[in-house]
Amino acid sequence: MSSTAPAPGGTIAAGSADIVETAKAPRQLGPSPKMAIGFLAPALILLVAWVIYPIVYSIWRSLFGSNDSDFVGLSNYGAIFTDSSTLTTIRNNIIWVVVAPLVVTTLGLIFAVMTERIRWATAFKLILFMPMAVSLLAAGVVFRLVYEQDPDKGVANAIITTVHDAFASSAGFPGARPRENDQAPAALQGGAVVTKGATTLVPLVGINPQTLASAAQAGQPPADGGTVWLDVVRGGGGAVNQIDPQEKALAGLTVEALSGGKVVATATTADDGTYHFPGLTKGSYSVRLPADNFKAPFGGLTWLGPTLITPAIIGAYIWVWAGFAMVLISAGLAGIPRDALEAARIDGATEWQVFRRITVPLLSPVLLVVFVTMIINVLKVFDLVFIIAPGSVQPQANVIALEMWRVSFGGGGNQGLGSALAIFLLILVLPFMFFNIRRFRRDEG
Amino acid sequence: MVSRKIAVVAALALGAAACGGGGSSSTSGGSSGAPASSAAAAKPLQGTKIEIAAKWTGDEQKSFQKVLDAFMAKTGATVTYASTGEDTGAYLGPRIQGGNPPDVAVLPQPGLVQQYADQGALKPLSDAVQTQIDQNYTPYWKELGSASGKVYGVLVKAAHKSLIWYRQGAFDDAGASPATSWDDLMSKTAQTLSDSGTAPFALCAASGWTLTDLFENVYLSSAGPENYDKLSKHEIPWTDPSVTTALQKIQMLFGKKEMMLGGSSGALQTDFPTCVTQVYGQKKAAMVIEADFVASSAVQSGAKVGEDAKIMPFPKAGDTDPVILGGDVAVAMKDNPGAMALLEFLASKEGGEVWAKNPGYLSPNRNVSPDNYPDELTKQLAQTIIQAGESVRYDMSDLAPSAFGGTDGKGEWKDLQDFLRNPTDIKGAQQALESDAAKAFNK
Numbered sequence: 001m002s003s004t005a006p007a008p009g010g011t012i013a014a015g016s017a018d019i020v021e022t023a024k025a026p027r028q029l030g031p032s033p034k035m036a037i038g039f040l041a042p043a044l045i046l047l048v049a050w051v052i053y054p055i056v057y058s059i060w061r062s063l064f065g066s067n068d069s070d071f072v073g074l075s076n077y078g079a080i081f082t083d084s085s086t087l088t089t090i091r092n093n094i095i096w097v098v099v100a101p102l103v104v105t106t107l108g109l110i111f112a113v114m115t116e117r118i119r120w121a122t123a124f125k126l127i128l129f130m131p132m133a134v135s136l137l138a139a140g141v142v143f144r145l146v147y148e149q150d151p152d153k154g155v156a157n158a159i160i161t162t163v164h165d166a167f168a169s170s171a172g173f174p175g176a177r178p179r180e181n182d183q184a185p186a187a188l189q190g191g192a193v194v195t196k197g198a199t200t201l202v203p204l205v206g207i208n209p210q211t212l213a214s215a216a217q218a219g220q221p222p223a224d225g226g227t228v229w230l231d232v233v234r235g236g237g238g239a240v241n242q243i244d245p246q247e248k249a250l251a252g253l254t255v256e257a258l259s260g261g262k263v264v265a266t267a268t269t270a271d272d273g274t275y276h277f278p279g280l281t282k283g284s285y286s287v288r289l290p291a292d293n294f295k296a297p298f299g300g301l302t303w304l305g306p307t308l309i310t311p312a313i314i315g316a317y318i319w320v321w322a323g324f325a326m327v328l329i330s331a332g333l334a335g336i337p338r339d340a341l342e343a344a345r346i347d348g349a350t351e352w353q354v355f356r357r358i359t360v361p362l363l364s365p366v367l368l369v370v371f372v373t374m375i376i377n378v379l380k381v382f383d384l385v386f387i388i389a390p391g392s393v394q395p396q397a398n399v400i401a402l403e404m405w406r407v408s409f410g411g412g413g414n415q416g417l418g419s420a421l422a423i424f425l426l427i428l429v430l431p432f433m434f435f436n437i438r439r440f441r442r443d444e445g
Numbered sequence: 446m447v448s449r450k451i452a453v454v455a456a457l458a459l460g461a462a463a464c465g466g467g468g469s470s471s472t473s474g475g476s477s478g479a480p481a482s483s484a485a486a487a488k489p490l491q492g493t494k495i496e497i498a499a500k501w502t503g504d505e506q507k508s509f510q511k512v513l514d515a516f517m518a519k520t521g522a523t524v525t526y527a528s529t530g531e532d533t534g535a536y537l538g539p540r541i542q543g544g545n546p547p548d549v550a551v552l553p554q555p556g557l558v559q560q561y562a563d564q565g566a567l568k569p570l571s572d573a574v575q576t577q578i579d580q581n582y583t584p585y586w587k588e589l590g591s592a593s594g595k596v597y598g599v600l601v602k603a604a605h606k607s608l609i610w611y612r613q614g615a616f617d618d619a620g621a622s623p624a625t626s627w628d629d630l631m632s633k634t635a636q637t638l639s640d641s642g643t644a645p646f647a648l649c650a651a652s653g654w655t656l657t658d659l660f661e662n663v664y665l666s667s668a669g670p671e672n673y674d675k676l677s678k679h680e681i682p683w684t685d686p687s688v689t690t691a692l693q694k695i696q697m698l699f700g701k702k703e704m705m706l707g708g709s710s711g712a713l714q715t716d717f718p719t720c721v722t723q724v725y726g727q728k729k730a731a732m733v734i735e736a737d738f739v740a741s742s743a744v745q746s747g748a749k750v751g752e753d754a755k756i757m758p759f760p761k762a763g764d765t766d767p768v769i770l771g772g773d774v775a776v777a778m779k780d781n782p783g784a785m786a787l788l789e790f791l792a793s794k795e796g797g798e799v800w801a802k803n804p805g806y807l808s809p810n811r812n813v814s815p816d817n818y819p820d821e822l823t824k825q826l827a828q829t830i831i832q833a834g835e836s837v838r839y840d841m842s843d844l845a846p847s848a849f850g851g852t853d854g855k856g857e858w859k860d861l862q863d864f865l866r867n868p869t870d871i872k873g874a875q876q877a878l879e880s881d882a883a884k885a886f887n888k
Contacts, residue, residue, distance in 0.1 A: 067563070067564065085855070149707070149710075149711060149714055175642065175703075177703075179640065180636070205639075205640035205641070205642075206639065206640060206642055206703065207642040208618070208641060208642030208643060209618075209641070209642070210618070211642070232640060232641050232642065233620075234618050234641075235617060235618060235619075235620050236619060236620010236621070236637065236641075237620060302710055302714070304714050305710055305713070305714070306866075390651035390713070390714050390716060391651045391652055391653055391716065391853045391854060391858065391862075392650055392651045392653065392713040392714070392854075392862040393713070393854075394853050394854030395854040395855070395859050398854065405535075406852065406853075406854075406855070408538070409532075409534060409535040409538040409539065410532055410534065410535050410852055410853070413534060413538060413560060413847070413848070414848075415538075415542070
């Protein structure tokens with residue numbers, strides 16, 4: 001840095017030295033140092049009280065245990081890297097940092113470039129920006145509902161199951177199964193119902209008889225086959241393994257005749273639950289109802305389960321922040337010299353080439369700022385995880401900021417470890433902060 | 446404990462609001478204005494301001510407000526109620542650190558009494574309050590509110606945790622009947638229900654405390670009160686054979702996906718009031734294993750308590766009939782006459798009877814007559830507590846340090862959820878429980 005221009009952060013003493021050297025320069029350009037201090041003081045006091053002091057105190061506190069009188073040195077920091085649940089939070093934070101900023105920036109770029117081309121750009125931008133007006137807490141509540149497992153409640157699974165059912169419809173009687181005792185003539189074998197030896201009666205249970213109110217009564221087994229029926233009477237009672245008058249038939253099930261481990265014939269149960277194997281000797285085969293008959297309907301994905309929880313929360317985060325990225329990027333887009341784009345087009349570049357070689361390089365400073373801001377933002381993510389993840393998957397969804405709060409206040413009561421986590425988080429954020437500040441400075445210069 | 450009823454999302458929102466320093470609502474104080482001049486001598490605390498923090502919201506807060514109103518009318522003090530939100534520790538922690546605790550706090554777990562007493566945040570109760578406790582409570586409850594020989598807290602509100610709620614309609618349809626032993630419950634009642642196409646249980650496994658309640662009932666019953674006390678204090682390890690037996694009993698339930706609505710994966714996503722709705726609102730399941738406070742959620746789902754929403758005592762899984770209580774302990778965080786007078790009132794027969802006349806309250810005070818309760822069910826519950834006397838045990842997870850027994854996603858809550866996810870691994874579950882317990886108890 002040259003000696004004539006004091007660094008932006010240069011001290012007042014250095015400034016006055018400059019004045020002595022260049023005697024002919026006007027006496028003073030800015031206000032007097034005293035006045036400068038006077039004007040800076042309120043900001044300085046706030047900065048010290050609300051930023052510097054808490055940081056210093058947190059560092060100090062992190063050297064003590066849950067009780068603030070027993071000094072533990074650096075062992076809280078050691079605990080961060082040895083405790084498996086804290087390591088999970090670090091792993092999750094890494095996933096967040098790798099995925100979320102990239103997706104947010106990319107989506108923001110796509111939206112920004114697209115909205116330049118469409119007629120209702122303002123309306124479109126407004127809608128995309130709308131989630132920013134919702135507090136993260138409310139957004140979390142909304143997405144908790146979106147990700148509900150029950151397709152009747154959760155929009156995400158409602159969409160998935162609708163699409164799925166359009167291609168594969170479920171049939172049969174999910175949940176139906178034989179009774180679990182030694183007297184039952186059939187048993188489960190790998191999802192299929194197989195009779196124990198030769199029988200003509202295949203009683204099943206596990207279905208609410210009221211759902212079969214319109215089904216036909218179970219018929220007596222024919223001479224060349226048998227009957228599959230629901231062996232349950234409303235209110236209990238009825239003879240077990242016997243066809244009672246009010247018991248309903250299970251129609252439309254695939255039935256296979258097994259002899260020596262091989263399928264020798266296949267049939268489907270009729271409306272009264274009966275099936276026929278003409279030509280087979282009675283008693284020479286056992287009966288199998290393949291597992292397909294009892295396949296549960298596709299219920300969508302378990303968004304709030306341990307495996308999908310972090311991607312699901314990242315999805316909610318993207319919903320909130322993509323609009324913000326889009327607005328910043330389209331502001332940058334407006335600043336790109338049009339003639340560069342025009343020149344490229346006249347030279348015969350395709351739109352993709354214009355985008356790749358002209359737009360993106362010219363936009364790169366803005367993209368970088370958005371990207372780095374998102375990284376900082378993602379490192380301290382808290383509220384979405386806190387709200388969207390159900391209690392049982394909180395350990396799998398946990399992130400550092402949430403763990404910090406939990407160990408300090410949420411029952412753990414160990415504010416030493418909490419402070420250590422806070423400092424750890426600060427150290428993670430710092431490089432990106434410096435990077436952003438340096439960029440801003442360079443832009444100003 | 447009881448405000449756990451609130452939908453988890455709303456509760457979280459409350460907790461976060463409390464974090465921000467909000468959530469404090471001033472009472473109307475209508476009683477303190479006008480009669481101020483009438484009899485100053487009769488109202489010893491005229492002009493005293495007392496702040497009490499508790500986690501009750503909604504109807505429970507309204508009922509409690511009636512008690513505060515009675516206290517204000519009697520003493521002339523002004524009492525401000527502050528809602529702590531779902532997570533009392535998270536609300537009180539920063540206020541204690543900041544040197545600005547409420548005068549009186551109602552802690553949802555006796556474990557917190559020990560924790561705060563160790564931090565020096567609690568004030569020992571005055572002799573007048575202790576006299577009330579000696580008169581109205583059995584020694585077990587006095588010991589519960591004590592830490593290192595000093596009495597700090599008084600149990601002001603109880604929850605009966607040894608109940609199974611069932612839907613009469615589902616039992617009628619299946620021809621099932623309530624069971625008196627755990628084995629019968631599993632092999633007869635639940636099996637009959639399952640055969641009839643109704644899921645026997647709606648488990649609220651996303652709320653980890655419902656699983657600890659289940660474990661405690663089975664353990665108290667199968668291992669007996671002495672082992673229960675030892676395990677509560679971590680004097681025997683969680684790898685003890687008595688724990689194995691209890692987990693084997695629970696495995697009968699956890700190990701079969703037909704036993705619960707939605708299998709274990711569905712159960713693990715269901716939080717507390719939702720499972721009650723599944724039984725009484727959606728009518729998808731037949732039973733829910735939880736405490737007396739299920740009643741209000743059941744009513745909200747359109748069920749009538751006593752007609753379609755019925756209770757059976759938690760069946761014996763061993764030799765002991767389990768009776769487990771939860772409850773809230775009131776403590777003084779500032780040593781002043783106002784705080785002590787309020788605690789004295791809450792521990793008294795007089796205060797308890799004002800409270801008992803309002804819905805949603807069950808008193809552990811043996812001198813509060815059951816006749817005060819507005820409904821038959823509560824009367825019955827109060828009688829069982831009074832009759833059980835010395836053999837009642839307190840909710841074990843609430844006696845443990847809250848890092849083990851009372852934190853979402855940690856300790857016992859997490860380990861039992863993992864056991865539900867993988868019910869074949871009893872040994873692994875015991876080891877996880879033991880290592881978490883060791884960590885929390887050695888602090």
